[in-house]
Amino acid sequence: MTGSAMKTINLDDIEALAVGAWILGTGGGGSPYLGLLNLRRLYAEGHRVQLMSPLDLADDDWVAVVSNMGAPLVGQERLADSRSIARAVRMQEEINCITFHAVMSVEIGGGNGMQALMAAAHLGIPVVDADCMGRAFPEAQMTSVAIGDLKPYPCTLYDPRGIEAVVTKVPSWKWMERASRKICVEMGSIASTSKAPRTGREVKDWGIHFTTTKAIAIGRAVEAANRSHQDPIAAILACEGGLRLFTGKIVDVERRTTEGFLRGSAVVEGSDDDRGTRLKLSFQNEWIVAWRDGEAIAMSPDLICVLDSVNGHGIGTETARYGQRVTVIALPAPAVLTSPRGLAFVGPRAFGYDLDFRSLFATAGAQ
Amino acid sequence: MKRIGIDVGGTNTDAVLIADDRVIHSVKSATTADVTSGILAALKALRANPAAAVPVDAVVIGTTHFINAVVQRRHLQRIGAVRIGMPASASLPPFCDWPADLAALVNDEIFMLEGGHDYDGRPFMPLDTDGLKAAARAIKAKGLRAVAIASSFSPLDPSCEITAREIFAEICPDVAVTLSHDLGRIGLLERENAALLNAALHDLAVTTVTAFRKAIAEAGLDAPLFLTQNDGTVMQAETATAFPVMSFASGATNSMRGAAYLSGLDDAMVVDVGGTTSDIGQLRHGFPREANAVVEVGGVRTLFRMPDLLSIGLGGGSHVEQDPVRVGPLSVGYRLTSEALVFGGDRLTATDIAVAAGLIDLGDRARVAHLPRRLIEAALADAHRKLESDIDRMKTEAGDVPLLAVGGGAFLVPERLSGISEIVRVDHGDCANAVGAAIAQVSGEADQVFRDMTRDEAIAAARGIAEARAVQAGADRDALKMVDVEDMPIAYLPGNALRVRVRVAGAIAEPNIGAAA
Numbered sequence: 046m047t048g049s050a051m052k053t054i055n056l057d058d059i060e061a062l063a064v065g066a067w068i069l070g071t072g073g074g075g076s077p078y079l080g081l082l083n084l085r086r087l088y089a090e091g092h093r094v095q096l097m098s099p100l101d102l103a104d105d106d107w108v109a110v111v112s113n114m115g116a117p118l119v120g121q122e123r124l125a126d127s128r129s130i131a132r133a134v135r136m137q138e139e140i141n142c143i144t145f146h147a148v149m150s151v152e153i154g155g156g157n158g159m160q161a162l163m164a165a166a167h168l169g170i171p172v173v174d175a176d177c178m179g180r181a182f183p184e185a186q187m188t189s190v191a192i193g194d195l196k197p198y199p200c201t202l203y204d205p206r207g208i209e210a211v212v213t214k215v216p217s218w219k220w221m222e223r224a225s226r227k228i229c230v231e232m233g234s235i236a237s238t239s240k241a242p243r244t245g246r247e248v249k250d251w252g253i254h255f256t257t258t259k260a261i262a263i264g265r266a267v268e269a270a271n272r273s274h275q276d277p278i279a280a281i282l283a284c285e286g287g288l289r290l291f292t293g294k295i296v297d298v299e300r301r302t303t304e305g306f307l308r309g310s311a312v313v314e315g316s317d318d319d320r321g322t323r324l325k326l327s328f329q330n331e332w333i334v335a336w337r338d339g340e341a342i343a344m345s346p347d348l349i350c351v352l353d354s355v356n357g358h359g360i361g362t363e364t365a366r367y368g369q370r371v372t373v374i375a376l377p378a379p380a381v382l383t384s385p386r387g388l389a390f391v392g393p394r395a396f397g398y399d400l401d402f403r404s405l406f407a408t409a410g411a412q
Numbered sequence: 413m414k415r416i417g418i419d420v421g422g423t424n425t426d427a428v429l430i431a432d433d434r435v436i437h438s439v440k441s442a443t444t445a446d447v448t449s450g451i452l453a454a455l456k457a458l459r460a461n462p463a464a465a466v467p468v469d470a471v472v473i474g475t476t477h478f479i480n481a482v483v484q485r486r487h488l489q490r491i492g493a494v495r496i497g498m499p500a501s502a503s504l505p506p507f508c509d510w511p512a513d514l515a516a517l518v519n520d521e522i523f524m525l526e527g528g529h530d531y532d533g534r535p536f537m538p539l540d541t542d543g544l545k546a547a548a549r550a551i552k553a554k555g556l557r558a559v560a561i562a563s564s565f566s567p568l569d570p571s572c573e574i575t576a577r578e579i580f581a582e583i584c585p586d587v588a589v590t591l592s593h594d595l596g597r598i599g600l601l602e603r604e605n606a607a608l609l610n611a612a613l614h615d616l617a618v619t620t621v622t623a624f625r626k627a628i629a630e631a632g633l634d635a636p637l638f639l640t641q642n643d644g645t646v647m648q649a650e651t652a653t654a655f656p657v658m659s660f661a662s663g664a665t666n667s668m669r670g671a672a673y674l675s676g677l678d679d680a681m682v683v684d685v686g687g688t689t690s691d692i693g694q695l696r697h698g699f700p701r702e703a704n705a706v707v708e709v710g711g712v713r714t715l716f717r718m719p720d721l722l723s724i725g726l727g728g729g730s731h732v733e734q735d736p737v738r739v740g741p742l743s744v745g746y747r748l749t750s751e752a753l754v755f756g757g758d759r760l761t762a763t764d765i766a767v768a769a770g771l772i773d774l775g776d777r778a779r780v781a782h783l784p785r786r787l788i789e790a791a792l793a794d795a796h797r798k799l800e801s802d803i804d805r806m807k808t809e810a811g812d813v814p815l816l817a818v819g820g821g822a823f824l825v826p827e828r829l830s831g832i833s834e835i836v837r838v839d840h841g842d843c844a845n846a847v848g849a850a851i852a853q854v855s856g857e858a859d860q861v862f863r864d865m866t867r868d869e870a871i872a873a874a875r876g877i878a879e880a881r882a883v884q885a886g887a888d889r890d891a892l893k894m895v896d897v898e899d900m901p902i903a904y905l906p907g908n909a910l911r912v913r914v915r916v917a918g919a920i921a922e923p924n925i926g927a928a929a
Contacts, residue, residue, distance in 0.1 A: 079601070082504055119531045121599045122564045124501035205499040206537065233530040274805060299867065301901045302531050355720075363598075367897065368702055368717075 051095045051171060054162065059084050061264030062257065066158030067359035068267070068281060069260055069376075071348045073307075073331035074155015074181035075113065075120040076361055080163060083127040087166040094162045095171035097147060099254050102245030106146035108173055109134045110243055111164050112157045114185070114202070114225065115235035116307045117330055117363040118300070120156060129205055129237035130160050131167035136201035137239045140211055149173040149248065151188060151240055153256040154181025154331075155361070160237075175252035179379035180348050183306055183330035185225060186218030187391045189381045190243065193251035197221040201239045204232040218390075226304065234302060253379045267357045277357025278372050281350075287376040288405055290335060290343055291324040292317050292354060295369045300362065306330055311351075311365050313373065324373060326351065328362040333396045335373060341400050346378035346391045377406040413920055414468045416458070416633070417850025418451060419666060419843070420475040423687030423729060423746045424820055426846040427454040429464040435674070437464040438843040440820065443746050447477070447620060451627035459631070467635070471628050474640040474849035476663035477620055478613050478656040482710035485513065489558060490520040491611040492551040492587075494544070495604065496572050497528035497536060497564030506562070506604055511711035518612045520556055523547040527572045528564030533902045533909075536564055539572050541579065548583035560611040562592035562604035568900055568911055588614040588654075595657065597898060597913075602706065602715040609712060610657040617656035621649050638852070642716055643895060644669050644699065645855035645917045660709055661718040666848030668693050668700040668719060671816040673851050674838040680814040681803055681832070684844065685821035687729040688743035690799065692722045692806045695816070717896075722806050726798055728821030730762040737790035739765075739798070753779050762824055765791045771823045795824045804831050818844035855895070855917040856882025863907035871897060874914040882916050892918035 054062075063077040070077075084094075102108065111130050113120065138144060148168065150161040153176040161172045177188035191197065197218045202210045202225060210228045215221045221241075229236040243252075263284055270280035281287060293315040300309035306329050313324045325336040332349040334341050343349050351360045354370040365371075382391050383404060393400040414431040421443060428438040439457040444450035451473075459465045481487045493506035506522050507515040525547070527539035551559055559580065563572040570593040577589045590610045596603030621639075628637060638646035642661040652659060667684040671677075678698040684691045694701040700719030707718045725741020729748040732739050739762050744751040751757035753764040754775030760783075766772050768780040769788050803815065812833035817825040818841040827835055840847060858877035862870035875894060883889050896915040901908070 079504060082509055086503065086508070116531065118598060122528075122531070123497070123536075124504045124600060126501060126503040128503060205502070207499075233534075233536065234532075299899075 050101060051097050054094045054096050054172070056085070056088055058261050059088070059162065061261045061268060062158060063264065064267050064358060065260030065262065065264030066153055066155060068263055068350055068352065069153055069158070069348065070155030070181040070359055070361070071331045071350055072328055072360070072362040073117055073183060074152055074157045075117040076364065077156045077159045079120070079125040080156050080159025083125060083163050084159060084166070087127060087163070092166040094165045096174050096257060097171040099173050099175040099248050099252050102147065102173065102248055104244060104246040106245035107143045108243045108245065108248050109137060109145045109148040109164065110151050110177065110240040111148060111160050112151040112238050112240065113160050113235065114229050114238045116302050117155070117361055118302055118307050119233060119235040121363060123233065123235050125156060125163070126205060127163035127167060129203055130164045133201050133203040133237040133239040134164050134168060136203065136209060136211065137199070137242055140199060140201070141242060143242060145170055145242070146245070147171045147173045149252065150176045152176055152178040152181045153260050154178065157181065158257070158260055172257065173248060173252070174257045175248060175254045176256045177253060179253040179256050179382065181331050182391060185222040185240070187395065189251050189253050190247065191218035192381055192384070192387050192390050195243070195247055195251060196241055198241050200225050200241060202228050202232065202236040203238070204236055208232060230304065253381065271356055278352055278354070278374065281352070281357060282374060285376045286406070287374050289372065289374050291315060291319050291337070291373040293319055293324065293371065295365055295367055295371060298365050298367065307362055309362070313371060326373070329396055330362060332362065334393060334398055334400070341393070341398070343375045343405055344393045344398070344400055344402060345396060346382035346387065347405055348376040348378060350374050350376060375405050377404070414466060415850045416455070416468050416471045417846040417848070418454065418471065418473045419663065419845035419849055420447060420451065420473060420477060421663065421686060421845070422476060422480055423748065425450040425454045426843040427458045428840060428843050428846045428850055429458060429468070430847065430850040431466070435840045435847060437461045438840045438846065440842060442749060446623065448623040448627045451624065452630055455627065455631035455633070468633065469635060470638055471633060471635050472638045472640060472646055472849045472852050473624055474662045474666040474845055475620070475659060478616065479660045479663070479709060481613060481616055482609060482712070485517055485710070487616045488517050488612045489615050490556060491518055491608065492521050492523065492547065492556050492559040493519065493608055494523045494525065494547055494559060494561040494576060496525050496539065496561065496576065497600070498524050498526045500536065500564065501600065504601065506608060509601065509713060510605070514710060514712065518608065520554065521550065529566070529569045529572070531565060531568070533569055539575060541575065544576050544579045545583060548580045551587055552584035556587065558588040558590070558611040558614040560590045560592070560604070560607035562600060562607055564600055566591070566593035567597050567603070568902060595655065596715050598900070599715055602713050605712050606657055606714050606716065609709065609714070610655060613656040617653050621653045625649065640666055640849050640852045642718060643855070643917065644848070644852055646852045657716070660716055663845060664691055664693065664719045664721050665700055666852070667691065667818060667845035668695055668848065669698070669851065670844035670846070670848030671695070671818045671838070671841070672698045673847055674840055674844060675816055675836050677814060677816060677836065680816050680836070681807060682816045682818065683799065683803060683825060684819040685817070685824050686727045686819050687748055687821065688725070688727045688745050689723045690726045690821070692724070692803055693719050694806060720806070722802055724798060724802050726762070726795055726824065728761070728763045728824070732760045732762060732765055732791050734760070734787060737787060737794055739791055739795045762791070762795065762821065766823045796826045796829070799825060800829050803829065807831060818842070853917045853919055854882055854885045854887040855915055856880070856885060856887065857913070857915045859913040861902065861909055861911045863909050865908070865910070867899060867910060870910045870912050871899060871914065874912040875916065878914045878916045882918060886920050887918040888921035892916045
């Protein structure tokens with residue numbers, strides 16, 4: 046049974062998605078702005094994208110899982126091109142001799158929240174209202190499908206210079222990350238990728254559902270608050286059951302692009318209620334741990350979002366800069382990420398921090 | 413140190429003389445269509461005061477001329493746009509996020525060529541020099557006079573853009589070339605946008621700076637000419653001719669810096685009520701609070717650091733509608749002195765209301781004697797309501813703070829506003845932006861690749877170079893502060909290569925006693 050409740054995504058939805066996906070990106074995934082520009086162009090050319098519920102997938106439908114892989118900083122100079130992601134999906138169809146029924150993003154957060162729509166516009170198939178992170182993460186094994194131990198291969202990678210690569214087989218998701226990352230780095234630390242194809246059954250069992258709708262709702266709440274001069278950050282917290290962690294000004298950003306990632310830290314000097322203290326944010330593409338006076342007060346997989354204090358929009362690890370006035374908030378992680386097996390993939394130790402995960406939220410967040 | 417500061421606004425041209433850290437004299441004069449005669453009139457009026465008729469060390473001009481040209485879509489020229497970095501980014505060509513009307517005015521032809529760099533300094537594709545030559549010939553054949561060139565990762569490695577400029581210099585030496593790495597950081601689209609705007613303003617920049625020089629020469633002044641830039645520092649007139657976009661935010665910056673100087677307050681809200689608009693901002697440590705988000709100029713995204721300002725359509729020249737009673741947003745602008753009632757015109761303006769209410773004495777008061785009291789009160793109430801709610805929007809703290817009311821239309825600011833502890837008005841406050849120009853600081857910048865150093869050592873080294881350059885340009889070494897720092901690792905180069913850009917700024921040093929004139 047498929048296609049019972051297909052919804053056409055309109056341009057307003059896409060504008061809201063760009064705002065919401067950037068907030069859920071927790072600093073990574075790259076700004077959705079360039080994806081938004083691509084989609085505005087595609088819509089002007091007459092393309093339209095349909096959104097379908099994951100529950101409407103047939104068990105044997107094939108679903109493409111797409112992402113623009115690499116360091117967000119590079120995406121600021123090599124701008125997203127909708128045709129590249131569509132080509133990565135076509136490569137999967139060619140090597141597996143399958144036809145995709147729909148496409149979804151590996152991560153709703155950041156620019157990748159828009160990549161599924163860009164691919165869908167070219168391919169003429171719907172987008173599934175789901176992803177594999179419920180946020181953004183830097184590495185290929187940091188997904189619900191890896192936590193679910195689903196097959197990690199094959200993965201296709203595309204570079205517009207005409208470089209096409211396939212990682213045909215690997216023994217684990219971690220090996221998929223290592224092998225595909227090496228190719229990605231050679232491509233200039235950015236690549237359009239289509240991950241291992243998923244069946245409808247797998248998406249129903251292991252996808253994180255309705256995250257596209259969620260991102261659109263967050264974006265709409267922020268923009269409605271901005272239009273009526275209400276506090277947009279309060280609107281996000283109300284919408285998502287989040288916590289305000291810190292308010293201040295960025296006084297230092299150290300970043301380095303290594304092994305295909307953007308790593309470093311940012312320091313926020315407190316203002317208002319936080320005057321006299323500092324918050325340090327460690328990042329690997331995404332904000333991973335927030336430290337106050339040496340103590341970790343928030344950590345992955347809870348979402349750490351650094352927002353523009355004025356308009357509530359996300360601030361990326363590649364665009365954070367000295368002098369920005371920011372508010373740091375935390376949002377609850379999807380339940381699959383906070384399970385013991387989930388924490389092995391996306392908990393603080395997965396990023397090299399010797400910390401036991403402590404959620405800021407009493408009941409680990411709802412999916 | 414004696415400096416003349418001039419602000420060329422849309423309505424008025426103001427001039428002040430500052431000597432020995434004091435405002436000696438200030439004057440206000442109407443802006444003219446040719447710019448020159450307005451400046452000349454202001455300078456003549458200024459120097460008619462014997463105390464102000466002294467030799468000066470510098471003339472510093474702040475102007476909204478260039479940003480207004482973009483906002484109002486006037487005096488812009490058609491340009492060629494060269495993007496280097498194909499085949500990446502092909503679906504988002506130059507002008508892709510510009511408002512359609514502005515792109516239609518400026519975009520003549522786009523050239524997308526292979527070349528550029530990767531994040532680690534490796535070439536992305538070999539530079540298409542044949543394509544560049546063809547582009548240069550096409551631009552020459554079309555008779556275009558300006559071109560903007562943006563290459564991927566040029567802030568890291570500008571060599572593709574520099575080669576492109578050399579090719580253009582050979583084939584079409586008369587075409588003005590703007591390179592994106594001179595204007596911006598990482599972020600191809602925003603950096604390219606700045607370059608495109610800069611190219612579109614080239615002819616206007618040449619004409620305007622020439623008009624500035626002519627006015628100063630005709631006024632008999634023999635002093636170097638500077639223009640103020642976005643961060644409240646000065647640039648030489650030649651630099652301003654090449655980079656008019658660097659002056660975009662200088663009007664607002666000058667007015668807020670001038671207000672801080674005149675009042676002695678370093679932390680306050682500021683409202684600058686001009687002829688057409690009121691700009692509301694906040695002073696922190698004597699400098700305007702900067703906008704957080706990407707700054708749009710005339711609808712174009714850029715990465716300029718600009719004061720965080722809320723601009724509302726309320727000023728001394730605002731039209732007053734009577735049914736219902738409403739002030740602004742339309743304005744008579746620089747035609748105030750011919751169209752307002754008190755000046756013999758037939759348009760009811762905010763200035764007429766203020767004269768009728770006895771807030772100021774301008775023009776012929778008898779011509780507004782007939783205005784009903786209810787209209788006067790309702791119009792003032794409307795202006796106050798607008799100011800109050802928008803000043804509150806720009807406040808970032810809960811308590812009451814002082815408000816500096818400056819600008820020619822400051823009479824529209826009432827004596828009490830909620831959320832404001834006191835309204836501060838200062839002498840020469842109507843010329844705060846010219847004062848800000850006169851006290852503009854001197855900056856120095858370093859931008860280079862360092863190797864075999866820690867990040868802290870590299871930043872310290874860059875800072876040392878920037879400080880030396882600022883001191884050479886006339887800054888007081890002890891007053892220098894770092895205003896911007898950015899570092900980018902270049903993984904491809906050996907020795908922990910790091911590209912560091914540091915900018916420092918500070919007040920002008922007092923001339924040494926006995927130094928050569």
